[in-house]
Amino acid sequence: MTTNVDFGELQYGWELAYQHQDTEQPLWQEAAIPVIDDAIELLRSAGARSVVDLGCGDGRNLAALVAAGFSCMGVDIAPTGLAHARTTAQPAFLLRADATDIGLIDNSVDAVTCFDVFGQIQDPSSLVREARRILRPGGTLVVNAFTPEDGTYGEGEEIAPHTFAYKDTLFRYYDEDSVRELFSEWEITSLYRRSWDDPPHGDFRPYPHRHDNWIVLATPR
Numbered sequence: 001m002t003t004n005v006d007f008g009e010l011q012y013g014w015e016l017a018y019q020h021q022d023t024e025q026p027l028w029q030e031a032a033i034p035v036i037d038d039a040i041e042l043l044r045s046a047g048a049r050s051v052v053d054l055g056c057g058d059g060r061n062l063a064a065l066v067a068a069g070f071s072c073m074g075v076d077i078a079p080t081g082l083a084h085a086r087t088t089a090q091p092a093f094l095l096r097a098d099a100t101d102i103g104l105i106d107n108s109v110d111a112v113t114c115f116d117v118f119g120q121i122q123d124p125s126s127l128v129r130e131a132r133r134i135l136r137p138g139g140t141l142v143v144n145a146f147t148p149e150d151g152t153y154g155e156g157e158e159i160a161p162h163t164f165a166y167k168d169t170l171f172r173y174y175d176e177d178s179v180r181e182l183f184s185e186w187e188i189t190s191l192y193r194r195s196w197d198d199p200p201h202g203d204f205r206p207y208p209h210r211h212d213n214w215i216v217l218a219t220p221r
C-alpha cells in the first residue's frame with residue numbers, strides 16, 4: 001500500500017474524464033442510476049419540493065429529478081460535466097462548487113441527493129456535514145455508497161484501507177459500520193443494499209461491471 005497520492009489531484013480526474021468523453025455520449029449512461037425511482041418515491045413521501053444533487057456530473061439523475069417535478073439544483077466541481085448537464089437537465093440550476101463547501105444558506109433545501117460520489121471525495125464526512133447544514137429541519141438525504149463486494153473493488157492503486165486511486169480518481173468502499181459511523185448524527189430512516197450492472201463508461205471503465213451499494217436515507221437529528 002502506498003500513500004504518496006495527492007487526494008486533491010484526484011478530484012480533478014473527473015474534469016479530465018468529462019473533457020475526453022465522446023461529446024455525443026454522456027460519460028456514465030443516459031439512464032439515471034437504477035435506484036432513482038426509489039429515491040423519487042422517498043422524496044415525494046417526505047414532501048420534498050426542492051432537491052440539491054451533489055456531484056451531479058453530466059446530469060442524468062438531475063434530469064430524472066427535474067422530470068419528476070422537483071425544483072432542482074445540481075452541484076459539481078467539474079465545469080465540463082456541468083456544461084453537459086446544462087443540456088441534459090434543463091431547467092435545473094447548476095452551481096460549480098465543492099460539495100463540501102457549497103455556499104447555499106443554512107436550512108434552505110428540502111432534500112439532498114448524492115449518487116456515485118460518496119466514496120469519491122477526499123473527506124466524505126465534510127460532505128455529510130455540508131448536506132446537514134443546507135437541509136431544512138426534517139429534510140431528507142439520499143445517497144449510495146459502494147460496498148467492499150462491489151465489482152470494481154481492488155482496481156487501481158490501494159492508497160488506504162478500502163480506498164483506491166483509479167485513473168486519477170478516488171474510489172472508497174464502505175462496510176456497514178463505516179456507513180453508520182458517518183451518519184451518527186443523523187436518524188437513518190432506511191439502509192439497504194442494492195446491486196446493478198453498469199455498462200462500459202467510455203475510456204474510463206471500458207467494460208461492463210457490477211456495482212454493489214448501500215442505499216442510505218437519513219434525516220438530520
Ligand SMILES: C[S@@+](CC[C@H](N)C(=O)[O-])C[C@H]1O[C@@H](n2cnc3c(N)ncnc32)[C@H](O)[C@@H]1O
Pocket residue numbers: 011014015028033054055056057058059060061075076077078081097098099100114115116117120121122
Ligand atoms: C462518478 S461521477 C457521478 C456523477 C453523477 N452523480 C452520476 O451518477 O451520473 C462523480 C462526480 O462527483 C464529482 N465530484 C467529485 N468530487 C467532488 C467535490 N468535492 N465536489 C463536487 N463534486 C465532486 C465529479 O466531478 C463527478 O462528476
